[in-house]
Amino acid sequence: MLSCREITELVTAYLERAMPREQQLAFLKHMRECRVCWHYLRQVRATARALGRAPAAPPPAEVKAALLAQFRSWTPGVKKE
Amino acid sequence: MSGTPHANENDAALIERLLAKDEAAFIELVERHHTGLLRAALTMVRSQASAEEVVQETWRAFLEALSSFERRASLKTFLFRILANQARTRAVRDQRTSPMSELEGDDESPLVDRFGTAGNWLAPPTAWSAETADAILARKQAMEALQQAMTQLPERQRAVVQLRDIDGLSAEEVCELLDVSEVHQRVLLHRARTKLRAVLEQHFRG
Numbered sequence: 687m688l689s690c691r692e693i694t695e696l697v698t699a700y701l702e703r704a705m706p707r708e709q710q711l712a713f714l715k716h717m718r719e720c721r722v723c724w725h726y727l728r729q730v731r732a733t734a735r736a737l738g739r740a741p742a743a744p745p746p747a748e749v750k751a752a753l754l755a756q757f758r759s760w761t762p763g764v765k766k767e
Numbered sequence: 768m769s770g771t772p773h774a775n776e777n778d779a780a781l782i783e784r785l786l787a788k789d790e791a792a793f794i795e796l797v798e799r800h801h802t803g804l805l806r807a808a809l810t811m812v813r814s815q816a817s818a819e820e821v822v823q824e825t826w827r828a829f830l831e832a833l834s835s836f837e838r839r840a841s842l843k844t845f846l847f848r849i850l851a852n853q854a855r856t857r858a859v860r861d862q863r864t865s866p867m868s869e870l871e872g873d874d875e876s877p878l879v880d881r882f883g884t885a886g887n888w889l890a891p892p893t894a895w896s897a898e899t900a901d902a903i904l905a906r907k908q909a910m911e912a913l914q915q916a917m918t919q920l921p922e923r924q925r926a927v928v929q930l931r932d933i934d935g936l937s938a939e940e941v942c943e944l945l946d947v948s949e950v951h952q953r954v955l956l957h958r959a960r961t962k963l964r965a966v967l968e969q970h971f972r973g
């Protein structure tokens with residue numbers, strides 16, 4: 687039986703699907719039986735997802751202009767097929 | 768930011784447009800990835816100025832390499848791979864032999880005091896008022912706290928969480944970019960997420 691402390695240490699391995707089958711079953715069993723750890727897992731997952739969905743600031747206009755100038759002076763090489 | 772880990776049709780179409788010198792296609796790509804590249808560069812070199820140079824060099828090198836891009840990887844992976852190479856070169860020039868060689872001090876888990884000797888919760892986390900990404904995103908203060916907490920993470924943890932959770936790269940890609948093992952990558956990600964969740968706990972405690 688995994689303890690709650692062990693569960694919190696395994697959360698990332700679980701989310702990464704990097705767990706041996708047997709451990710995964712024990713992890714899921716604990717989740718069914720322990721509301722606290724179930725909430726904990728949801729909180730970690732929501733945190734990670736929120737990070738990924740935060741809108742990124744667009745690059746400043748002058749940066750875009752400089753890169754565009756670079757693009758304009760670029761000559762595509764011969765394509766390898 | 769999101770993306771598929773492998774080359775897809777959008778990438779193929781975009782590459783065709785770039786090779787035809789379609790400026791709108793280039794701007795589209797810059798808008799999609801420039802900020803992510805810059806944030807990733809900031810985890811690999813010392814200063815904002817170095818990071819900006821590295822990203823500019825990355826775009827230049829990207830265009831030079833584009834016609835020989837083999838399309839086994841996604842454009843995004845290709846870009847970040849170039850970035851890592853540029854950052855490595857830059858770090859050497861800045862006399863920082865490995866961009867990630869610093870020791871990680873002060874790395875106690877935020878959960879350290881919260882368990883009894885049997886590994887049971889002594890101070891269990893309570894349900895949050897909301898436990899979805901949408902709810903977190905909707906709370907401006909919480910998102911600001913999260914961004915702030917990112918800057919406080921030890922360097923390697925910050926790099927991994929940046930590339931994985933923010934830039935959406937795969938574990939495999941991050942291992943390659945940062946030259947860390949699969950297990951180490953996961954440990955770093957785990958520590959970072961544990962701390963970031965603890966920061967949000969202050970905002971969403973039910």
Ligand SMILES: [Zn+2]
Nearest residue numbers: 690693720723
């Ligand atoms: Zn539990």
